[in-house]
Amino acid sequence: MPVYKDEKKKSGKGIWYVYVRYQDWQGRNCQKTKRGFETKREALEWERQFMLKAKANINMSFKSFYELYKEDIKPKLKEQTWEMKENVIQTKILPFFGRLKISEITARDVVKWQNTVRKMKTDSGKPYADSYLKTIHNQLSAIFNHAVTYYDLPSNPARKAGAMGSDKNVKKEIWQEDEYRQVAEELMDDPLYYYAFEVLFWTGAREGEVLALTPEDFDLDNCTMRINKSYHRSKGRDIVTTPKTIKSNRTIRISRFLADEMRDCFKMFYDLKPTDRIFQGITKSTLTSKKNKACQKAGVKQIKIHEMRHSHASMLTNMGFPDNAVAERMGHETIQMTQHYSHAYPQRQDEMAMKLEDVRKEREDDC
Secondary structure, three states: OOEEEOOOOOOOOOOEEEEEEEEOOOOOEEEEEEEEEOOHHHHHHHHHHHHHHHOOOOOOEHHHHHHHHHHHHHHHOOHHHHHHHHHHHHHHHHHHHOOOEHHHOOHHHHHHHHHHHHOOEOOOOOEOOHHHHHHHHHHHHHHHHHHHHHHOOOOOHHHHHOOOOOOOOOOOOOOOHHHHHHHHHHHOOOHHHHHHHHHHHHHOOOHHHHHOOOHHHEEOOOOEEEEOOEEEEEOOEEEEEOOOOHHHOEEEEOOHHHHHHHHHHHHOOOOOOOOOOOOOOOOHHHHHHHHHHHHHHHOOOOOOOHHHHHHHHHHHHHOOOOHHHHHHHHOOOOHHHHHOOOOOOOHHHHHHHHHHHHHHHHHHHHO
């Protein structure tokens, strides 16, 4: 029994510790010491879970398996992506399943969990959106899938329980050009934000892609803009990574007026190096705050920053450009992603109805 009492500590917290020897997955002999347990029972439980993990035994607790999942998955993901996954796991999944043995969790347990999550509210007191419910469920299912694929769990109870939420029929709000122009006018008092929003609306780039742009990404004479990185801020740090997907690496044409605006933007800086981020000091949260205030002043409906990207794609589709051309410009992985935007301009339906009416009248006149 490798659980010991620390004789140097006569009283107080953390007087128990664990010392274990084990073999890792490569058959190497290893040892592990863990201190700071208040009771012998806590130390023994930690030892038991540790040995189950060391042997990759699915009788371990869900929380212990999550630690294995984290070791396996985190190195493959970008920091921002993992932070989003971990937040869902820590706040929506572990509180319910953490102490249960992963091998004993049933579809019925998952159904009970789903019903609990559906009752949860946002900070503003609203129920979670269907798309977010689907994200939460997919994360739970991903953990069980990992256990099935790599640790011989017989089946995925989350799959048996059925999906929660949906991303279908989620209304995508957009701005049409006149709406954006009204918002842009309210942004002119803060030029750096104005130029950032101009790039967002007229290129359809993701906000992280725009915030990562540097002067060397622009060829203003030939009116091109290169997208090969993405920016986000996490825990007080500025982080620049590769873009979201392989196809997100792209060079697009920009309009002459936008090239001229970026020339004016560069003139604002005293010493802007080719590799410096243009929109330093701007983050995704400050973009949202600035946008919200501008919308309020302009009397224009609020949309999310990412929906400016939807607005650009919808505008191009409405102009008659083929889906594959729009997909290439947007950096979409599939044309199907682009086709989500084809419905967004309601006047197109009016035009269709009028054209059909004209065809009918022509036939009646011929008769």
